[in-house]
Amino acid sequence: MFYYVSKIAWFFTTPSNLLLSLILFGLILALFGRLRKLGLGFALLMTVATIALGLLPISTYLMVPLEERFPSFNDDGRPVDGIILLGGSAEASDSAARGRLVANESAERVLDTIELAHRYPQARILISGGGGGVFGDGVGESPIIADYFKRIGVDAARIIIEDRSRTTSENAIYSLEMAKPRENERWLLVTSAWHMPRAVGVFEKAGFPVTAYPVDFRTGSGTNNHRPFAFVSDGLRRLDVGTKEWAGLIGYYLTGRTNVLFPAPQASSVAVGSASR
Template identity: 35%
Template sequence: MFVLSKIFWLIVNPANLFTFFLVLGTILLFTRFRRAGRLIVGSAVGFFIFLALVPVGLWLITNLENRFPTNPAIPADIAGVITLGGTTNQRITVARGQPALTGGGERLTELVHLANRFPYARLIFTGGSGAITGPLLKEADSARLFFNQMGLSDRNILYEDRARNTYENAILTKKLVGDDATRQKWVLITSAAHMPRAIGVFRRAGWNVIAYPVDYLTVGSSHSEIRFRPLQGMSALNQALREWVGLIAYSIMGRTSSILPSPRR
């Protein structure tokens, strides 16, 4: 299922589809199917202009990011903090010898913040590799390097290094700490747009964690995102569709508590 999901996204990724049809249409322009080529190229260019003028991706992301409150109140007696992978580039980390943070790096920095704020809380990082071929380094190894540099080497952080997706994050982390953890107060850190899917999976696993969203991509109001930025629009649409498709797929497979989780359900 993991490999199939990777192949499926490779095919339906909007940026890949745009590139494929643009190249296909251009090739057809030099054949007897030039009329079809003009139609395909025109449609691809029109789609690109549409994304430049109408920030559909940012609107979709805003709806996800606003699902859970920013900087939520955290009880003083929390048992621990969990942060999900999707934070580092393992190849660059290996090549350069220092942790290379990606767009989701706030997942790591906020764990450091909460670790200092709650010195007795247990800390968990969960993340193996989302690569099909196998990485040079697990994400947990990159995170360990980062946390050591931040002075957390003496906090005895637990590292779960086998999870390849959000579902495995929840299942394997629960196995790591035991069923008793589900009766305690735990905080979950992940990107705001990813939080609904992550919360749904943890709840489905019987673990009602406290959502602590980070790594925001929008300011929170849809009307303020109207700008002429086609590349940003394409990137936002990619990320938005990944999350929405993930929510629908997990709902169909019975891996989430609801199709669009919220603080109340």
């Protein structure tokens, strides 16, 4: 129930959708004589807000704390026993229809996992991601990505397919169930940098200690983060992503899916199987 309620609620509260809805609401009000000025004024205000939020680097400021929470992976020479690739980088339905991998803007998750697969040839590769759409056809992306890995030469014996999960929380629960990590094993968790705090949080909650391997950064550094956007759509897209992730962190904490509101690297030293469920 939580899954469906959260997906539907987010559709209506996504900043870009909400702003457009508020503009339309103002225009509808303007159809009524007595509310004409109020409606037009409200629609104009929401239009200006949409342009401002799309062009100004406000959404970047929203994303930076998420992406800076976990540092980039530093190979210290310790062996890597497994690599976990979280779903969200492939368009499952389109891939199934085309008969080939159709990646989206998070394709770095797949690319970096391929690099890691070559760097650590003994590591198992767990691909976690089922059909995550409310109104979709339920096509899971993990079998599609797994098939792609096999076609480019990754040994099928190394690949573990987890295709039941629809949420980040389920990613962790089902990954633990399938990987059965042993104590002191090192598993790298590959996902977008802005998604890493929530992802690490749910894996800790499940009792599956992981080492963050953030990819797919959307922000830069220094003065680059203060630059306005060239297109309103770019800023709104980043605003949607950042707002959703902050909402996810709050929602997961309030519903007990994570132990802390904003998971940090120093909180990732939980023993396998020791976390409460």
